[in-house]
Amino acid sequence: MRILIVHQNFPGQFRHIAAAWAARPGYDVIGLGREGAPGMPGLRLFRYRLHRAPHKQQHPYLRQMESAVLHGQAMLRALLALKRKGFTPDVILAHPGWGETLYVKDVFPDARLIHFCEWYYGTPDADVGFDPEFPVTLNDAARIRTWKALHTLNLEHCDAGVTPTRWQWSRHPEIYRPRISVIHEGIDTDLLQPDPQAWLRLGNGLTLRAGDPVITYVARNLEPYRGFHVFMRALERIQRQHKTCHALIVGGDQVSYGRRPEGARSWREKMLREVQLDPSRTHFLGKLPYDGYRRVLQVSAAHLYLTYPFVLSWSMLEAMASGCLVIGSRTAPVGEVIRHRENGLLVDFFDTRAIAEQTLEALEGGVKFELLRKAAQICVRESYSLARGLDSYEQLLWPVENNSIQVKSPHV
Structure with a gap:
């Protein structure tokens, strides 16, 4: 053949x-x-x-x-x-x-x-x-x-x-x-697994570990098609209410889909002009080698996946396989995989208040969210292996x- x-x-x-x-x-x-x-x-x-x-x-x-x-x-x-x-x-x-x-x-x-x-x-x-x-x-x-x-x-x-x-x-x-x-x-579910001992050291020397209040966001490029503008507005709300959480943001500054921002070199630059974030707790990691990306997912306490009704990113399934608690937008085809409060959480794409509140609840942890994480792993292992x-x-x-x-x- x-x-x-x-x-x-x-x-x-x-x-x-x-x-x-x-x-x-x-x-x-x-x-x-x-x-x-x-x-x-x-x-x-x-x-x-x-x-x-x-x-x-x-x-x-x-x-x-x-x-x-x-x-x-x-x-x-x-x-x-x-x-x-x-x-x-x-x-x-x-x-x-x-x-x-x-x-x-x-x-x-x-x-x-x-x-x-x-x-x-x-x-x-x-x-x-x-x-x-x-x-x-x-x-x-x-x-x-x-x-x-x-x-x-x-x-x-x-x-x-x-x-x-x-x-x-x-x-x-x-x-x-x-x-x-x-x-x-x-998805390679043998490679992508939870690790309760996972840790990640950032360029500024800060070390984050599994169990810390870490919010993660991943996209090939940071752009509206993947809800980056909505995420940044929600993160501003989250940081006002949660004084110790950190955000790990993975993705480049190019444009994969949609249009380029007006008056700015990238959507990251444009959104940083609009929202007020704590720079000591907001970490833009760019595009990472796969092992670094995998460890980002393993230390995540709440993983946000927001998207227009469009193609499904591998990153959402990889996050689920890694044991992340995924907070996804209630848009197609996300709902084809995530069932609300069964193997993840769903929120309205445009509702920054609801996204922030759901993320804050997720950061509190608890048995109910551990069950969602486990169900997400099982879903990917059985249906998307x-x-x-x-x-x-x-x-x-x-x-x-x-x-x-x-x-x-x-x-x-």
Whole structure:
């Protein structure tokens, strides 16, 4: 079985899957990513590069489409080079979100093309227009509608699709849903475990330990899509009432989703101008090595996960696996995993007072919250384990009669 795994930032979401398949006898696995992709030890990685950037004078509605074509063209050249080297894949697993797979079938028409269908933009009651603080203009709506063309093309020419949650599946057009399976990639629950002896020493010499009143917040980048602005306002309330708690904030200052702030270099800078926080108890840790991130979760007394109705972050499940008491926003797909006061706590995304009050209650601890932590661990171990994800992804490699496995997500 020859497998090509494509991700702009390889390995991306396919890290565990690529490692497992590469170690399997009889499997020949190659990665393909953009220049600068981190790659992974022991797996061959080929890279592609765009021959130019999108034209600055391109119509703004078409700028992302031109970028997609450029990505597809760069991939086309990389695929032709692989073909000349004698590699013809049986299966191609790809994240197509930037346009990489537009022309895959023109080079390898017989390969089974499996798309990671992460998100279909512009659907009702989802991310766009969710936050009244950032209203959507007609211009925004037109640009997003045009951008849908790429995602529709991706759905049209893949043989099968896979998406992590039922919510993300439901965002895709109904006509394509039968070919999209709901499978979460899985969380390494053997590595991510609670540690009552965990401690973390910060750059200023302060040491925080499991059991201390530590609030944690994690996102790839600190931005409104992941509720950073709401978190900061809630934290201001929390610090006024709790004089000894510390906040560990993990994430970068770039923008992964949505818009950049006006009049500031980052959302962190913008929010620090708005709210009054105690700098001695507010710790911005940036992007951490995995072991440091794991210890942040292990010392957490209350972990806040706030998100627009959008894709589910691995960090929420990793926090649950680590024994965190997760306070999540009552938004999709969070409620697909967290059941209020059964394995976590749910709050209204916009209600900073309720978020603060729930966090303060969580910091008090108690048996009831220990039971929630344990239930969160069990939930992830039973329903979102790496073994479960790998087993289900294995099924995607083989065609079935209706091109649909439809593995349902838990609790639905």
